[in-house]
Amino acid sequence: MRLVIASCHVDYVGRLTAHLPKARRLLLVKSDGSVSVHADDRAYKPLNWMSPPCWLVENDGDEGTQLWVVTNKAGEELRITIHEVEHDSSHELGIDPGLIKDxxxxxxxxxxxxxxxxxxxxxxxxxxxxxxxxxxxxxxxxxxxxxxxxxxxxxxxxxxxxxxxxxxxxxxxxxxxxxxxxxxxxxxxxxxxxxxxxxxxxxxxxxxxxxxxxxxxxxxxxxx
The missing domain is CATH 3.40.1350.10 (Trna Endonuclease; Chain: A, domain 1)
Incomplete structure (x- = not known):
């Protein structure tokens, strides 16, 4: 799992369009390919996300920014423009044993x-x-x-x-x-x-x- 804390703005382009203005957010990139954007509230639910199968491409953006483009097989895009990175780390979590229910x-x-x-x-x-x-x-x-x-x-x-x-x-x-x-x-x-x-x-x-x-x-x- 990759954890990135960054100042960014986000655009979703597909069947619907959505925009998140520039703010500090947590970006999660999981081993299954999913990418999600989180704020410091809403419990586990992301502000926006792209579920697998999808593909992440990192490019240089305008004026010193980074541009992440996450595309699914339907051609929809999650476009994350990163202005400043405060933290970027990757962690190997291994195989999860799954949820043990009561x-x-x-x-x-x-x-x-x-x-x-x-x-x-x-x-x-x-x-x-x-x-x-x-x-x-x-x-x-x-x-x-x-x-x-x-x-x-x-x-x-x-x-x-x-x-x-x-x-x-x-x-x-x-x-x-x-x-x-x-x-x-x-x-x-x-x-x-x-x-x-x-x-x-x-x-x-x-x-x-x-x-x-x-x-x-x-x-x-x-x-x-």
């Missing part, structure tokens, strides 16, 4: 894979932990019509989980062998804001009953 979340994935019909009639499982360039999708499935469906599973469904699935879908839909890929956001509890965002992005939300999936009847008192 017991309930991991068990939910296992149970939903075993009972994939919970997603809907005619659903079938393609595989668990379907790998993308930025991490694994919990489940890759096919619906009754044979269309691809990516399922992200959480114990508590929040906005960051929707954002995660959105990034997976963006990558998966670039693969002509499986596109179009729809998304399902599944969790024991889904916050209203997360549900609204998911539905706005065409992602279906599914509330999971952990006890029902385990085949254990609830011990709560019921009238009927």
């Amino acid at each position: 017991g309930v979340e991991a068990h939910l994935q296992e149970l939903l894979a075993e009972h994939v019909e919970t997603l809907g009639a005619g659903y079938s499982l393609v595989r668990r932990e379907y790998m993308t360039a930025i991490g694994p999708v919990d489940l890759m499935c096919r619906d009754a019509d044979g269309a691809s469906v990516a399922v992200e599973i959480k114990r508590r469904g929040e906005i960051d989980g929707v954002e995660q699935l959105t990034r997976y879908l963006e990558l998966l839909n670039r693969d002509p062998l499986i596109a179009p890929v729809r998304g399902v956001f599944a969790a024991q509890q889904i916050k209203p804001q997360a549900k609204t965002l998911a539905e706005d992005r065409g992602i279906r939300c599914l509330t999971l009953d952990y006890e029902a999936l385990r085949g254990i009847e609830s011990t709560e008192f019921r009238l009927f």
Whole structure:
């Protein structure tokens, strides 16, 4: 991974155009080829980025600047004009062992894979932990019509989980062998804001009953 702290301005040229005025920012260049631009807020989410497959070319710009041009296979460009570099270092992180999920979340994935019909009639499982360039999708499935469906599973469904699935879908839909890929956001509890965002992005939300999936009847008192 390469870390660059620099004064820069950024332009994205493609289906949409975007501009970031000159400011101090963190530039991340990862071994998978991705390039992202970060400010000192917004948690993990970059201000702008280019997902792999993409290619970075560094050139001399005007008036002593550097110009990074990151191009994807669609011809879209992330153009980063660097005015002053404060830090530039590279680090070998090695192979990451992956995210170890808590017991309930991991068990939910296992149970939903075993009972994939919970997603809907005619659903079938393609595989668990379907790998993308930025991490694994919990489940890759096919619906009754044979269309691809990516399922992200959480114990508590929040906005960051929707954002995660959105990034997976963006990558998966670039693969002509499986596109179009729809998304399902599944969790024991889904916050209203997360549900609204998911539905706005065409992602279906599914509330999971952990006890029902385990085949254990609830011990709560019921009238009927």
